[in-house]
Amino acid sequence: MHNGLHNASTEPELLAGMSASEFQRLIDDTSVVELPARKVVFSEGLRPTFLHILLEGTVELFIRHGRRESCITLVQKNTPFVLAAVVTDAPYLMSARTVTEARILCIPAGKFRSSLRRDQGLSIATATAISEAYRSLVRQLRSQRLRSAQMRLAHYLVGMHEGAGGSGTIQLQISKRRLASLIGLKPESLSRVFASLSQYGVHVSGSQITVQDFRVLEELSQFDYDIDAE
Amino acid sequence: MHNGLHNASTEPELLAGMSASEFQRLIDDTSVVELPARKVVFSEGLRPTFLHILLEGTVELFIRHGRRESCITLVQKNTPFVLAAVVTDAPYLMSARTVTEARILCIPAGKFRSSLRRDQGLSIATATAISEAYRSLVRQLRSQRLRSAQMRLAHYLVGMHEGAGGSGTIQLQISKRRLASLIGLKPESLSRVFASLSQYGVHVSGSQITVQDFRVLEELSQFDYDIDAE
């Protein structure tokens, strides 16, 4: 197994349940690309030619409409994106772009769909992966529809913090500009919302956010661990 | 095959690709329930006990947060809902409620997951079905983030209309109250947005909407057939 996909422990979960032979067949045709930051991987409206799996770095999925655009999600390491378009062989509804330098595994879309038909482990892993992506979108839509900007930011901060309650410091992993877009705001508005959170014990210093008591933010955003966690 | 699931042509696509034996095993444990209108089928936060497939009638999926709620989608006939929660065995993120009287197929969730592991046809159909649901959500989020209320309504009307351009009449299948919720508005706002569309040749009479020229609405909503169609 070449291509840098050599460590089983860091292997994409999607491919982990495949039979050895089918895995071999699939991996033989895949390649790894290294992309610089801010490089578009694919654009909405086009049919997928590859299934992409992020190996290293950060990729964002975003939607564009005229000159407006909005970030939908940041792709996790070892996660495929966007499976749904590849499975249904339908035009992408989102675009993808690297945020940092990134290494991306590219599996020919047709080959992937063939494997899907032959390999039980793969098709289950695929169903599971899309399910998780689906649930993440439902959470986004819930936040967008039912929460104010202040609540959305509070919610994001709580989600960043491992474990409930207490105080702590968060290091933003993305620019505020992108964070604004991710939670459906303009940068100016994010700035103001951060300011408005100071009365709730949130202090901002660059990309360092210190929170006096996360319970306050949980309450503010009406964070629900059954629904919002994970 | 009892339970009213007797006509292959109207059979849920999800189960169509299953092997006969596995299908039998699964169907033996399923039941069909008949529910009156406005009956909650399941609530967010709870673990799924059944996979539900709508056979007849209308069901809406919605999210609630305190006393605010918002309709996410209306379930189509012969469509499963909400697959993602059943596949991952994780708490529902949405609630479901009948809009009209409805007949719903209920497959025990654990049984379904077992079949998923054994039946290739089922797991592929599942991946495909969730993919479609995923794509529908992306469209929702796109509309919510990037379009104004007026554009969202225009977009909805264009989507209702089969084929591009021309004039025509649309019969709303749902109450305006629900339509408002579906496109992320309050009823009062929907009413005003409808009024504002009169200058673009949209005339409203109860649940009857006549449109002089759909091309005008396509332009207004920046409808994109690659992305928005289907």
Place this chain on the structure above:
DNA sequence: TCCCAATCTTGATGCAAATCAATGTGCTTG
């Protein structure tokens, strides 16, 4: 058939976030 309740519409007002504009800050790069 009539009435009650839910839905829908219209008007007046409020508020949250976008927009426009100016300035400040930190990074990169010559």
Place this chain on the structure above:
DNA sequence: CAAGCACATTGATTTGCATCAAGATTGGGA
């Protein structure tokens, strides 16, 4: 080191939609 540039903050203003309130219309049940 300075110049340049993207990012970030702050202020003033506008806008879009929600909210509150009051009728009008519709539809379903006794």
